[in-house]
């Protein structure tokens with residue numbers, strides 16, 4: 048098992064790579080849902096577009112500006128969640144929130160999103176990393192569902 052500092056180094060590389068070369072950056076032509084938000088503490092802005100194909104998140108894209116962590120978190124999200132079911136996206140959302148906000152260990156379902164684990168040590172930066180996820184939580188459920196209702 049490698050040392051903690053080596054893991055920190057690897058995480059930093061993933062975050063820098065995604066902030067410099069973001070995936071799925073831009074707007075979708077006809078998104079099913081859109082959410083827009085900001086983190087005034089840091090000046091981060093994210094716009095999230097999402098297209099559903101039945102229960103599947105067929106396309107995700109984000110636009111915005113801000114610090115490396117806010118933009119890398121959104122980029123990692125679009126990469127991890129494109130093509131997954133609504134149920135899996137919900138599980139990944141919960142796992143991200145657990146890791147970043149509740150101090151939990153990273154779950155296997157996170158994949159590359161585990162790179163954000165180091166952010167949990169810095170509460171001010173957690174707001175940066177959570178911006179895109181908070182937006183997603185707001186548009187993940189069908190509009191007729193009440194928030195918090197879990198069917199799977």
Ligand code: ZN
Pocket residue numbers: 086089090091113114115116117175
């Ligand atoms: Zn930020």
